[in-house]
Amino acid sequence: MATLTSYTQLDYADTIGHPTTQGTLTTGTSSGVITVGKYRLIHISGKVNTNGANRCALSYTLGNSAATGTTPAPTPTASSPLFLGDEGYIVDTGLYDQINLANIAAYNGAVTIVFSISLVSKF
Numbered sequence: 001m002a003t004l005t006s007y008t009q010l011d012y013a014d015t016i017g018h019p020t021t022q023g024t025l026t027t028g029t030s031s032g033v034i035t036v037g038k039y040r041l042i043h044i045s046g047k048v049n050t051n052g053a054n055r056c057a058l059s060y061t062l063g064n065s066a067a068t069g070t071t072p073a074p075t076p077t078a079s080s081p082l083f084l085g086d087e088g089y090i091v092d093t094g095l096y097d098q099i100n101l102a103n104i105a106a107y108n109g110a111v112t113i114v115f116s117i118s119l120v121s122k123f
Helices: none
Strands: 008-010 022-025 041-048 057-063 082-084 089-092 098-102 113-122
Touching: 041 057, 041 098, 057 089
Parallel strands: none
Antiparallel strands: 008 113, 022 113, 041 089, 041 113, 057 082, 057 098
């Protein structure tokens, strides 16, 4: 039986503009809607914006722009899914074309988080 393996790499040929692919989230704020495109693999990472501990949690939601649906990515809340930012996370957007990130105080306390989003390809 064969094992399928894929490797992700940066999608240098991307032609979609992404104005908010990196940014800063203060306590209780969100990135706002970031449009990345449908059926994309995106790598998201984040860290506490200090030279100290880097462990943080980023909450996220997915949604659709007016071009692909009628429900934009809502602002994440404490009940939204989350991932540990310093480990990085790959999201397959599937039928969605937007993501919204948030720094929830219940998970991180009063910290500022910096984040980065990269488009990747699967080979």
